[in-house]
Amino acid sequence: MALLxxxxxxxxxxxxxxxxxxxxxxxxxxxxxxxxxxxxxxxxCGKTTTVLALMGLLPSSASVAGSVRVDGADVLSGxxxxxxxxxxxxxxxxxxxxxxxxxxxxxxxWQIAEPMEIHGVASRxxxxxxxxxxxxxxxxxxxxxxxxxxxxxxxxxxxAAIAMALSCxxxxxxxxxxxxxxxxxxxxxxxELLQRLARELHLTVVLVTHDLPLVAHICxxxxxxxxxxxxxxxxxxxxxxxxxxxxxRMLFAATPELLGGKDVTSIPxxxxxxxxxxVGCAFRPRCDSAVVRCATDHPALAEVARGHExxxxxxxxxxxxxxxxxxxxxAGGAG
Amino acid sequence: MSGRSGMSGMSGPILRLDELRTYYxxxxxxxxxxxxxxxxxxxxxxxxxxxxxxxxxxALVGETGCGKTSTIxxxxxxxxxxxxxxxxxxxxVTRLSGRRLRAVRRITQMIFQDPYESLNPRLRIxxxxxxxxxxxxxxxxxxxxxxxxxxALERVGLTPAELFVDRFPHELSGGQRQRVAIAAALILxxxxxxxxxxxxxxxxxxxxxxxSLIDGLRRERAMAVVLVTHDLSTAAHYADRIAVxxxxxxxxxxxxxxxxxxPQHPYTQALLSVVPKSDPRDRFVPRVLxxxxxxxxxxxxxxxxxxxxPVATAECTVVDPALAPPRAxxxxxxxxxxxxxxxxxxxxxREAAGANNA
Ligand SMILES: Nc1ncnc2c1ncn2[C@@H]1O[C@H](COP(=O)(O)OP(=O)(O)OP(=O)(O)O)[C@@H](O)[C@H]1O
Ligand SMILES: [Mg+2]
Numbered sequence: 001m002a003l004l005x006x007x008x009x010x011x012x013x014x015x016x017x018x019x020x021x022x023x024x025x026x027x028x029x030x031x032x033x034x035x036x037x038x039x040x041x042x043x044x045c046g047k048t049t050t051v052l053a054l055m056g057l058l059p060s061s062a063s064v065a066g067s068v069r070v071d072g073a074d075v076l077s078g079x080x081x082x083x084x085x086x087x088x089x090x091x092x093x094x095x096x097x098x099x100x101x102x103x104x105x106x107x108x109x110w111q112i113a114e115p116m117e118i119h120g121v122a123s124r125x126x127x128x129x130x131x132x133x134x135x136x137x138x139x140x141x142x143x144x145x146x147x148x149x150x151x152x153x154x155x156x157x158x159x160a161a162i163a164m165a166l167s168c169x170x171x172x173x174x175x176x177x178x179x180x181x182x183x184x185x186x187x188x189x190x191x192e193l194l195q196r197l198a199r200e201l202h203l204t205v206v207l208v209t210h211d212l213p214l215v216a217h218i219c220x221x222x223x224x225x226x227x228x229x230x231x232x233x234x235x236x237x238x239x240x241x242x243x244x245x246x247x248x249r250m251l252f253a254a255t256p257e258l259l260g261g262k263d264v265t266s267i268p269x270x271x272x273x274x275x276x277x278x279v280g281c282a283f284r285p286r287c288d289s290a291v292v293r294c295a296t297d298h299p300a301l302a303e304v305a306r307g308h309e310x311x312x313x314x315x316x317x318x319x320x321x322x323x324x325x326x327x328x329x330x331a332g333g334a335g
Numbered sequence: 336m337s338g339r340s341g342m343s344g345m346s347g348p349i350l351r352l353d354e355l356r357t358y359y360x361x362x363x364x365x366x367x368x369x370x371x372x373x374x375x376x377x378x379x380x381x382x383x384x385x386x387x388x389x390x391x392x393x394a395l396v397g398e399t400g401c402g403k404t405s406t407i408x409x410x411x412x413x414x415x416x417x418x419x420x421x422x423x424x425x426x427x428v429t430r431l432s433g434r435r436l437r438a439v440r441r442i443t444q445m446i447f448q449d450p451y452e453s454l455n456p457r458l459r460i461x462x463x464x465x466x467x468x469x470x471x472x473x474x475x476x477x478x479x480x481x482x483x484x485x486x487a488l489e490r491v492g493l494t495p496a497e498l499f500v501d502r503f504p505h506e507l508s509g510g511q512r513q514r515v516a517i518a519a520a521l522i523l524x525x526x527x528x529x530x531x532x533x534x535x536x537x538x539x540x541x542x543x544x545x546x547s548l549i550d551g552l553r554r555e556r557a558m559a560v561v562l563v564t565h566d567l568s569t570a571a572h573y574a575d576r577i578a579v580x581x582x583x584x585x586x587x588x589x590x591x592x593x594x595x596x597x598p599q600h601p602y603t604q605a606l607l608s609v610v611p612k613s614d615p616r617d618r619f620v621p622r623v624l625x626x627x628x629x630x631x632x633x634x635x636x637x638x639x640x641x642x643x644x645p646v647a648t649a650e651c652t653v654v655d656p657a658l659a660p661p662r663a664x665x666x667x668x669x670x671x672x673x674x675x676x677x678x679x680x681x682x683x684x685r686e687a688a689g690a691n692n693a
Contacts, residue, residue: 042538043509153627154399183398183565188609188623210539213568213611236615254540256572258610259595264572266544270508 009066038215038222056083092170109145155186227282355419379405381583394574448532510541589669
């Protein structure tokens with residue numbers, strides 16, 4: 001049994017206009033124990049919404065459907081009460097931008113200790129002592145617990161945010177863009193830290209990022225999201241070398257390489273609006289290999305090789321090589 | 336290099352920085368104030384020299400706070416230079432004022448990381464693109480301004496321009512907004528473009544579009560470009576030359592291929608070693624440096640990198656190295672500020688080093 005099992009997860013946001021935005025559309029995921037799993041995709045594709053749903057932390061304007069199991073236990077069915085039982089103790093999260101979310105007027109140690117007291121996992125004194133230990137765990141001297149956030153560099157604040165997430169000894173850590181605002185050297189330090197924590201604490205990590213090389217570097221497997229759906233999921237090696245979805249391939253083609261002389265090509269157009277129904281494949285308007293069928297049939301995620309799934313009609317023998325390429329390609333350029 | 340159609344007719348670089356220094360007063364903390372310590376200075380730019388020629392892209396790379404933005408802000412006059420020279424098209428802009436200064440400013444344009452910074456949210460796209468023409472009182476006729484604005488928009492791929500001119504910035508995607516900012520910067524036909532992290536706010540899927548646009552323009556119009564970026568892969572892909580900054584100083588500079596494949600400065604080597612690669616089979620050994628870039632109000636003595644340098648010697652704590660050709664690279668214009676790698680070696684050693692790094 002996988003540590004994290006997500007089945008047919010949907011999230012809708014009620015917009016002020018009265019319309020509904022379908023941000024997550026039937027996402028399924030299996031993340032094995034001890035795995036470093038990547039969740040990749042462009043801005044707005046639903047990465048944060050997905051992991052917030054796993055934490056039961058979506059705003060009240062959101063409605064959720066589907067099932068989420070962590071270590072066998074159902075997280076969604078019990079409402080807020082059910083979610084609260086798992087939050088932080090089973091599943092913890094480092095929020096996007098959390099390094100900037102510390103309160104400026106309280107010490108780092110206080111802020112790490114507070115949730116432990118609130119969740120009743122430690123007395124005040126024990127929580128203070130534990131805060132120091134947690135800081136040591138992420139490579140910060142325990143004495144720094146007495147300092148204020150502005151006395152920490154960005155990299156140290158991000159470490160502290162990770163320490164805070166680990167305070168209740170979760171099994172699963174959701175890290176949402178934990179290195180996005182950091183320099184490449186500090187990013188490397190944080191990645192090393194996540195890898196070490198996964199190893200030493202047998203932690204399962206879901207790394208959310210828009211940065212493909214980062215996932216290729218530290219993750220075992222990854223899912224590529226597009227327009228609220230999973231487009232492809234596979235071992236990172238297969239994603240790069242045997243991609244079965246044009247979006248994955250085009251994303252790699254848009255990513256410059258330090259020593260690769262290859263051309264870098266942007267993907268024309270922009271991601272789909274999620275407040276309108278989409279007919280056919282959501283990626284079709286930007287796809288370089290769309291066929292007629294893509295305009296009308298919604299492709300389902302299907303196994304294309306062992307441990308490798310993709311949602312693209314080109315993998316279906318019935319689509320056939322004789323399909324006429326779609327003439328309705330986007331004008332492009334104006335990305 | 337292509338033929339010049341310049342204003343001055345003088346040959347030479349479009350932009351030359353000569354030992355440029357830009358210092359800011361540091362904020363004093365309470366202790367300093369109570370003890371009447373003198374106000375310290377932040378040495379944001381601390382002796383930077385480089386040249387950019389027409390049709391060339393120079394990437395200025397380095398970590399947050401290393402002085403990249405301060406350097407180009409000083410070039411455009413956003414901050415006063417403390418000392419040194421900023422020579423644009425043969426004229427030292429630190430000594431110009433009035434009309435002369437404006438004439439030089441006109442050939443220098445800048446684009447920012449956040450297109451919102453350069454686009455007024457209340458101005459329609461047409462106005463935003465026309466604005467530089469009005470500011471510099473270049474084109475009196477309204478219809479001519481309109482024509483030029485439409486042309487500029489189409490040049491950056493916003494076609495047909497009519498589809499965009501009447502919109503407001505928030506009605507465009509991030510990539511489209513950055514294209515509008517570029518169109519506005521280009522309408523004056525600048526010969527020097529300073530681009531400060533022009534794509535770091537954009538999704539990777541659309542970055543290449545904006546960068547190849549800049550790349551194409553410098554080729555077509557022999558524009559000189561300073562591309563400020565913290566992303567070494569972007570620098571690798573688009574720049575002709577790379578200058579690596581650390582704590583207000585350029586520590587290594589050279590042709591892109593040489594800096595990437597044969598980095599000499601221990602800082603450059605470490606920086607390159609930690610860049611993740613797309614191909615998981617590309618096994619690489621990150622040489623992760625401890626700590627973070629120190630505060631530029633407190634620049635270490637000797638080589639400013641020595642406290643974090645894995646190979647520093649006693650001499651490095653006292654000698655502040657200048658840029659000089661490295662021992663192990665014969666590439667023209669490859670220079671490094673590290674005493675351990677400078678100076679002429681015995682011939683055999685040079686051959687060996689060249690072979691190792693090939
Ligand atoms: N509270 C909300 N109310 C309405 N719509 C929302 C809300 N939060 C997110 N959305 C929408 O849901 C979609 C998915 O957003 P989400 O933040 O999950 O994307 P993301 O993949 O994390 O993007 P990024 O890379 O920019 O962080 C987007 O269209 C977004 O505008
Ligand atoms: Mg997000």
